[in-house]
Amino acid sequence: MAEKMGRLSAMLEPFYRGAITPFPSPDSHYRGRAEYKIFHDEEGAHYAMRHLDKKRFVLLEECPMVAEPIARRMWRLMELVNDDATLSKKLFGVEFLSATTDEVLVTMLYHRKLDEAWEARARTLQEKIGAKIIGRSRKQKEVLDGEFVTEALEVAGRRWLYRHYEQSFTQPNPFVNAKMIAWAMTQAHRHGRGDLCELYAGAGNFTIPLSSLFEKVIATEISKRSIQAAKENCALNGVENITFVRMSSEEFTEALEGKRAFTRLKNVDLGSYDIGTVLVDPPRAGLDEGTRRLVARFDTILYISCNPETLVRDLQELTRTHRVMDAALFDQFAYTPHMEAGVVLVKSEE
Incomplete structure (x- = not known):
């Protein structure tokens, strides 16, 4: 600083x-949105970020900068994805959008068409992690239970409410x-x-x-x-x-x-x-x-x-x-x- x-x-x-x-x-848990690549290997799917050299990916074992609502859900989500072939198949990215109200919206990005089987598994997933889920693939967007989180900020002695929509600009x-x-x-x-x-x-x-x-x-x-x-x-x-x-x-x-x-x-x-x-x-x-x-x-x-x-x-x-x-x-x-x-x-x- x-x-x-x-x-x-x-x-x-x-x-x-x-x-x-x-x-x-704050020193940690300050970022209200995060985007990750998904890297697949013989051990399963992993969160990954591109290396500074732009040629490699770094697999994540922790990510202390993300806000608490994301941190409480992201690792459990990956465990459940790795236990379900329907959810993990051709998943290439996950985006998180959170609010201080503890609401979280998760966008799962795929290189395949999403069908009824995916929707059924995704609904179970969102119940288990306590977050809204959206699925996206080429020319397809599946919104299960909403596409925004409601933020609440205490400013000047008043509580201000904001709807933050998926893939729209918000302050990070x-x-x-x-x-x-x-x-x-x-x-x-x-x-x-x-x-x-x-x-x-x-x-x-x-x-x-x-x-x-x-x-x-x-x-x-x-x-x-x-x-x-x-x-x-x-x-x-x-x-x-x-x-x-x-x-x-x-x-x-x-x-x-x-x-x-x-x-x-x-x-x-x-x-x-x-x-x-x-x-x-x-x-x-x-x-x-x-x-x-x-x-x-x-x-x-x-x-x-x-x-x-x-x-x-x-x-x-x-x-x-x-x-x-x-x-x-x-x-x-x-x-x-x-x-x-x-x-x-x-x-x-x-």
């Missing part, structure tokens, strides 16, 4: 020399995620202005808690599944002041600038929003030129970054009009070089 703090401090130094708040991960470390949301809420309370706009909103991870600090919120996301989950999550939390729009950040930029009309916005009065605060949590590529130009229009920018290198690139442009007021390091991936960062920028006085 100290090495990461030093590295991020050096990267942000041209733009910010204040304190960077560190948010460390729920403990650091709760700290990220709390940090964003603190910064929004301190520096937020007007209505909130969020780009790359996903299933509402930040949007829903932050909505409690604003009168109106508009949020965009390109994934149809994520938009569906976001609306369901609003209902779970009794939130009614968010409008979710299925658009890319580039499309939303064109809409706000009046360059293009979109049918998806026919029931949305963009002119009724007095957007003063924008939150962005972009992919590793960071912000495109048009989106940088768009967010620079607003008084306050909350920037959550999974790639500090593209964050630094974007700050070179954004600090022409804004100044960095605070920064944080989120250690979602302990024991790796990867780090995530947050900065809040406020428009400079002319």
Whole structure:
């Protein structure tokens, strides 16, 4: 963590020399999702991960970084798979998605068609391990008893609920995620202005808690599944002041600038929003030129970054009009070089 703090401090130094708040991960059992290859030999099936040289696989005997709900089930699952030829036949991968509520969703990946015999054995398997199971093969998806887990995060004195769907994006470390949301809420309370706009909103991870600090919120996301989950999550939390729009950040930029009309916005009065605060949590590529130009229009920018290198690139442009007021390091991936960062920028006085 100290090495990461030093590295991020050096990267942000041209733009910010204040304190960077560190948010460390637990030492173990912190990863809420995991994906494994399945390696078969004469002794049976094994969890495996690709070696750093990309040429070999390493068979796993333990995996202490996965969250407790996964750890309690993954080894029992493999024992049962190895005792059942129907479940083990041509199984090549297993994916786990968990929640702090102890719910777990297991996706089993196969190189064969799944039949009624597989479904019967899989139903018995999910009863024995206490998890929902989905089977996937080429052009086939078999959902037995649901395709999401319900997460519950304690943030700012309230319990927030989220449906996390299979193979949709979720924050990998729920403990650091709760700290990220709390940090964003603190910064929004301190520096937020007007209505909130969020780009790359996903299933509402930040949007829903932050909505409690604003009168109106508009949020965009390109994934149809994520938009569906976001609306369901609003209902779970009794939130009614968010409008979710299925658009890319580039499309939303064109809409706000009046360059293009979109049918998806026919029931949305963009002119009724007095957007003063924008939150962005972009992919590793960071912000495109048009989106940088768009967010620079607003008084306050909350920037959550999974790639500090593209964050630094974007700050070179954004600090022409804004100044960095605070920064944080989120250690979602302990024991790796990867780090995530947050900065809040406020428009400079002319």
